[in-house]
Amino acid sequence: MPGCLVISGLQWGDEGKGKVTDLLSGDADLAVRFQGGANAGHTVVVAGRRVVLHLIPSGILNPSCRCLVGPAVVVDPETLVQEIASLRTLGVSVSPDRLLLSPRANLVLPWHRRLDQLREAHRTSGRIGTTGRGIGPAYEDLYGRTGVRLVDLKNPDRLAARITEMLPERNALIRHHGGDPLDRDEVLAPCLAAAEFLGPFIRPIEEELTRALDQGRRVLLETAQGTLLDVLHGTWPFVTSSLTLAPAAFPLLGIGIPASFGVLGVVKAYTTRVGEGPFPSEDHGPLGQALRDRGQEYGSTTGRPRRCGLLDLPSLRHAVRANGVTALAVTKMDVLSGLAPTIPVVRAWQLGGQTLDVLAPEAQDAPDLAPVHEEWPLWEGSLEGVRRWEDLPSGAATFLERLAAALAVPLVLVSTGPGRESTCLLADPWR
Ligand code: IMP
Numbered sequence: 001m002p003g004c005l006v007i008s009g010l011q012w013g014d015e016g017k018g019k020v021t022d023l024l025s026g027d028a029d030l031a032v033r034f035q036g037g038a039n040a041g042h043t044v045v046v047a048g049r050r051v052v053l054h055l056i057p058s059g060i061l062n063p064s065c066r067c068l069v070g071p072a073v074v075v076d077p078e079t080l081v082q083e084i085a086s087l088r089t090l091g092v093s094v095s096p097d098r099l100l101l102s103p104r105a106n107l108v109l110p111w112h113r114r115l116d117q118l119r120e121a122h123r124t125s126g127r128i129g130t131t132g133r134g135i136g137p138a139y140e141d142l143y144g145r146t147g148v149r150l151v152d153l154k155n156p157d158r159l160a161a162r163i164t165e166m167l168p169e170r171n172a173l174i175r176h177h178g179g180d181p182l183d184r185d186e187v188l189a190p191c192l193a194a195a196e197f198l199g200p201f202i203r204p205i206e207e208e209l210t211r212a213l214d215q216g217r218r219v220l221l222e223t224a225q226g227t228l229l230d231v232l233h234g235t236w237p238f239v240t241s242s243l244t245l246a247p248a249a250f251p252l253l254g255i256g257i258p259a260s261f262g263v264l265g266v267v268k269a270y271t272t273r274v275g276e277g278p279f280p281s282e283d284h285g286p287l288g289q290a291l292r293d294r295g296q297e298y299g300s301t302t303g304r305p306r307r308c309g310l311l312d313l314p315s316l317r318h319a320v321r322a323n324g325v326t327a328l329a330v331t332k333m334d335v336l337s338g339l340a341p342t343i344p345v346v347r348a349w350q351l352g353g354q355t356l357d358v359l360a361p362e363a364q365d366a367p368d369l370a371p372v373h374e375e376w377p378l379w380e381g382s383l384e385g386v387r388r389w390e391d392l393p394s395g396a397a398t399f400l401e402r403l404a405a406a407l408a409v410p411l412v413l414v415s416t417g418p419g420r421e422s423t424c425l426l427a428d429p430w431r
Contacts, residue, residue, distance in 0.1 A: 233318075384422055387416075
């Protein structure tokens, strides 16, 4: 039985991983974030109040779960402090006993955010539609070996020296993009303020993680974003700047590959994308609008309307293969209830006289790509609150069976509404 489960989104993010993680962390000893930054947004409801978690693993809401933030996460210290503070006002205990931040994680600094926003604003073509959270520039500094890390917050003199050394070059870039340069204190002061608060949380994570895995304890690894936003295996360059695939978790966390682990692939019952880039099954008509309205498809980090479209089986097969998915969770089934008698699903794509069952990311914007549709029947009646397979309308059960068969992965979880109670758990995802 795997003691380690990686939760991975199989589309362009926003598949509902937050709900699935929140639900499964009830059984987890550790919940771990291993990539991305505050571009992620997991909306959760605590005591009737909505909280958006950007950096802290959703497992924090379950008191017996400890949370780790790995070295390949880019941490915006101001956002993190605010997130801890808002969780505490809701009565959630967030102490250094429960939350560990890897000292090796790179910081997102004000110049990263400014550069991200300026570059996007001034791109005449090829805008990525980033979240503006400074993610790309922060990863450039990580791989350029010029960033500031969480460990530097523990040494104010070193921190000040690094920022002083880096600022002129960053300001030259900001000016190049037509922005106002930053002064040293605008960068340093928030870091120093956060340093005192975050200091006790900054501790190595590898030992605890390896011990938990060796002891067969339940470790949940949370992916942010989705497969098609992976910097290598997504629709580059319209991607985020990190590796988002499940197996990347192990090298990014600095631990060996466990003898056994599961990958739970999360799929929304239709497709959405926020930001620019190819989306061949996008629906610009009333169906896309209906999905956006019913599914409340607006970004939880930026509030932007999400682009909506059809389920794309060939793209999902790419994602299943890239992640090594072992089990499937399907979310937002309730959004399709009563939408229409049937819905088209992309079964295959035709390109250059060939029929493709698997769509590679680089073919996503081929001009002569043509869908091969299949009509899947929908169902009447609300799914909200449905917890057992037997209680699903037969149309919904058939839809799910067809999806699992098309992807050749066993279905273990179905989300039938936003609340925790609206979930059919069909099999133990940890097995
Ligand atoms: P960045 O990660 O802010 O650089 O944005 C790059 C692309 O990834 C843009 O299309 C964003 O909309 C998208 N993106 C980043 N994070 C998320 C997320 O958590 N959910 C969905 N899309 C995201």
